[in-house]
Amino acid sequence: MIICFVGRSKSGKTSIITKIIPILRSKGLKIAVIKHAHKDFEIDKPGKDSWKFFESGADVLISSPSKLALIKRVSSDDLYEVCKYFSDYDIILVEGYKKTCKRKILVAKNINEVKDIGIDPNTVAVVCDEDFGDLNFRDTEIKMFKRSEVEKIAEFIYSLFKRYKGLRE
Amino acid sequence: MIICFVGRSKSGKTSIITKIIPILRSKGLKIAVIKHAHKDFEIDKPGKDSWKFFESGADVLISSPSKLALIKRVSSDDLYEVCKYFSDYDIILVEGYKKTCKRKILVAKNINEVKDIGIDPNTVAVVCDEDFGDLNFRDTEIKMFKRSEVEKIAEFIYSLFKRYKGLRE
Numbered sequence: 001m002i003i004c005f006v007g008r009s010k011s012g013k014t015s016i017i018t019k020i021i022p023i024l025r026s027k028g029l030k031i032a033v034i035k036h037a038h039k040d041f042e043i044d045k046p047g048k049d050s051w052k053f054f055e056s057g058a059d060v061l062i063s064s065p066s067k068l069a070l071i072k073r074v075s076s077d078d079l080y081e082v083c084k085y086f087s088d089y090d091i092i093l094v095e096g097y098k099k100t101c102k103r104k105i106l107v108a109k110n111i112n113e114v115k116d117i118g119i120d121p122n123t124v125a126v127v128c129d130e131d132f133g134d135l136n137f138r139d140t141e142i143k144m145f146k147r148s149e150v151e152k153i154a155e156f157i158y159s160l161f162k163r164y165k166g167l168r169e
Numbered sequence: 170m171i172i173c174f175v176g177r178s179k180s181g182k183t184s185i186i187t188k189i190i191p192i193l194r195s196k197g198l199k200i201a202v203i204k205h206a207h208k209d210f211e212i213d214k215p216g217k218d219s220w221k222f223f224e225s226g227a228d229v230l231i232s233s234p235s236k237l238a239l240i241k242r243v244s245s246d247d248l249y250e251v252c253k254y255f256s257d258y259d260i261i262l263v264e265g266y267k268k269t270c271k272r273k274i275l276v277a278k279n280i281n282e283v284k285d286i287g288i289d290p291n292t293v294a295v296v297c298d299e300d301f302g303d304l305n306f307r308d309t310e311i312k313m314f315k316r317s318e319v320e321k322i323a324e325f326i327y328s329l330f331k332r333y334k335g336l337r338e
Contacts, residue, residue: 014218014221014222017222017225018221018222018225019225021222021225021226021227022225022226025226025227031226031227031228032227032228032229032230033219033222033227033228033229033230034229034230034231034232035218035219035222035229035230035231035232036232036233037231037232037233038233038234039233039234039235040233040235040236041231041233041236041238042214043212043213043214043219043231043238044212045211045214049183049204049264050202050204050212052183052187053183053186053187053190053202053204056186056187056188056190056191057190057191057194057200058190058194058200058201058202058262059200059201059202059255059258060201060202060203060204061201061202061203061204061251061254061255062203062204062206062210062212063203063204063205063206063243063246063248063251064205064206064207064208064209064210064243064246065207065208065243065244065245065246066208066209066242066243066244067209067210067240067241067242067243068239068240068241068243068246068251069210069212069238069239069240069241070237070238070239070241070254071236071237071238072236072237072238072239072254073235073236074232074233074234074235074236074237075234075235076234077232077233077234077237079232082230082232082237085230085239085241086228086230089228093227095218
């Protein structure tokens, strides 16, 4: 199951994802994270052998008995295309991909950010510390959480996962 | 086609691979490199979001329009298993995997290293700056190169690739 965390930079997405990973893993789930970078990014350390190979024009894989790292040129960042790398995972937590994601949690510092970004039919929850005021989601299916409620957010994602799995079985 | 560069640390494997990548790419070939690390390795930068996700227990993919990076826990470093990430590449240059590789080039600083490491039926070439002396490969199929002869080494690999491709067509 794919679930995306969307919201402004510095809204707390990374912190929430980092905290819910161990909670979901403790339920025996295999968890992956996909982070969307809008432009090219640095991952390897300049001067290292693997960096030299990539700079020379080859795509690179480093293989060890416990970990592998793959660094590859691509011509597309399509979410559902890159998800194939995690086909045998239970939950893929995604940071970004606001437009393409079909199941998303909006994280915002304040209610103005929620209004600016906006919710849509794919929004399943809103995480925001401020009172929702006149933004009333009570007639919708949208769940509301404070940013500190990581246990509750993890439980919510777990409940979505169980429903998703039930539908597929 | 998979071809492995084996030899001691500091024998010049990385330097040779780095130089032959652009030569092979200029022939229109899609090139990947697999580097074998005997133990866990550092790839990401501590403190970065992707590093935090991995440390929290999730496997991680960073996706951009031009590059992706995948960092994943594995339980095996089997060469032929990891090669599946490069199934649509022409040549996979491998650094390491001395024991499993079926087509290998031995790189050595001197003739003693060649003798110590030893050649076997899977060795297709030896790269060494010292004169081969009493090590006579002339009755075998093994090619000999100096470490500076990167153009010749690339041509040799290209000839192996053409033969390999011919056999598969």
